[in-house]
């Protein structure tokens with residue numbers, strides 16, 4: 275899945291764009307509280323190729339939203355990125371930019387035109403006292419300085435049409451639209467400035483299953499047409515198995531397994547991934563027996579020793595209590611489980 | 621967006637529905653407040669008639685005592701219409717009373733015989749509206765502006781200084797603030813006059829300049845005491861609003877900080893303040909009492925105070941009616957303003 279060769283290659287520093295659009299290295303995010311820091315994201319390393327759909331799954335509280343707000347640089351106190359880098363590679367071939375080191379002003383210039391976001395609740399993501407069209411117009415005219423009012427209106431019409439919303443809806447207030455329409459509107463909004471990356475945090479949890487399918491199908495189609503990469507976060511692994519190219523599984527703030535969707539579906543290497551896969555009904559395959567993962571995710575204020583999953587792990591061994599496993603490369607994925615390094619594969 | 625020039629798009633059905641429902645909403649509110657105003661006026665009519673004894677006879681006696689002669693018959697009729705005529709039928713009296721109110725005839729002042737009450741009210745009203753009206757708006761603007769700034773960076777240095785200071789200031793009783801200001805700036809430093817609203821010896825522009833000078837001290841004390849309440853309310857609303865997803869999204873869009881703060885955070889955080897502000901405007905006339913007493917300011921509040929100490933019933937009656945009606949008017953505005961600032965209210969009600 276490499277980027278299509280461009281005819282008008284600009285030669286500023288490099289001739290062809292980097293194959294990754296975003297590279298996250300050793301990202302650690304703490305919530306700094308009165309009684310010490312809680313590490314909600316620990317040493318996360320990820321790479322996202324151009325136009326790729328990367329899914330991030332994990333139970334609630336595993337640090338998915340923390341990761342997302344950190345890599346979009348939208349986190350607010352008490353959250354703080356304590357180490358790591360987030361390198362964005364522009365498609366015009368310029369050198370990569372570390373988002374962690376940027377000033378607020380530099381960051382504002384990059385926002386929305388390189389990286390946009392779809393938030394979990396479309397109900398709350400739109401300003402209740404502004405007409406929909408005005409919420410498109412302000413971002414368009416911020417990033418395209420020479421766009422006038424009527425130009426912004428035409429572009430809004432075009433964007434709304436992409437998600438099947440009629441132009442007259444631009445005059446509506448958010449509360450006048452249904453939940454599904456609002457969510458589609460926020461997706462259209464995310465595409466307003468032709469971003470290279472769209473980040474979605476649980477984009478379909480607030481709508482029913484039918485609408486969920488419809489919205490995801492729309493995202494997939496638009497991705498094919500426009501070529502942006504997607505990071506999509508959800509606690510519903512079966513949903514990701516359908517839409518994502520690659521999937522990262524988070525547990526207690528760490529990535530415990532990452533690999534192609536098909537590998538994670540057919541042959542998950544981490545016992546937590548297996549547990550997640552078996553606890554959701556598959557969307558298309560015949561229903562199999564559902565088994566939840568016993569126990570609850572750990573309290574991040576007091577993380578378990580060794581492998582954070584060991585208290586709930588059905589296949590744990592003695593060493594799991596004391597040794598923190600590193601990600602082990604496998605043919606189609608990487609996973610952090612001690613059993614993969616010792617020979618006794620389950 | 622301003623005008624819809626787009627003829628190809630059919631009119632949104634929601635627009636067609638919304639407009640009548642907004643006006644229907646307002647019409648219902650208007651009906652309610654007209655009823656309340658009618659009740660206030662009727663109460664004003666009934667109260668003196670239900671009082672033991674005969675207020676109108678007492679008032680006529682008093683007026684004759686201060687004037688030292690018989691009252692002209694039309695004054696007698698006017699007072700009986702306002703305060704009760706034991707010989708006339710209640711329904712006829714009521715109609716006559718309404719007719720008299722419609723002509724703004726509120727009777728004759730006892731303490732300032734023979735000035736009509738309506739003239740006293742009319743000469744005091746502009747002073748009160750200027751002083752308390754301006755300061756209420758100023759206090760609202762200053763308090764709300766500072767509230768947005770402190771709430772936006774809650775926990776920052778500005779917030780850490782301004783918020784506790786405003787809490788302290790708004791907990792100081794107004795009376796005390798006014799007396800201290802009077803003592804320091806009028807008596808010790810002698811920068812500003814201590815009482816009155818203008819210099820009666822001047823005319824033209826010089827008169828207006830003197831009015832400005834006389835107004836500074838009372839105005840400053842009102843703003844000083846009132847802005848803190850607005851600040852604290854707005855700060856807390858802003859702190860809540862800043863955590864909303866739409867503010868996060870506005871930041872993610874890379875909009876300028878001023879746009880995020882004003883159009884997204886403050887605009888929503890202000891919704892409850894609009895109602896409070898309209899109500900505060902309703903309190904302008906009644907709320908001027910303390911300021912006008914301390915500074916002997918020639919407004920409605922001082923008029924009321926003066927009439928209370930001199931038992932000038934016709935003036936009291938007239939001022940009370942005015943206060944009741946302005947509070948109702950402010951409530952009506954408060955209700956209607958909400959319909960226009962919050963699109964979500966238009967549909968309901």
Ligand SMILES: Nc1ncnc2c1ncn2[C@@H]1O[C@H](COP(=O)(O)OP(=O)(O)O)[C@@H](O)[C@H]1O
Nearest residue numbers: 305312314333334335336337338339340341574
């Ligand atoms: N505002 C906060 N203050 C302190 N800790 C927080 C805060 N938000 C989240 N956390 C911690 O971070 C963990 C991960 O939260 P989150 O990223 O929201 O998880 P997810 O999105 O996967 O459900 C939580 O379990 C909690 O311990």
Ligand SMILES: [Mg+2]
Nearest residue numbers: 338339340476
């Ligand atoms: Mg979350």
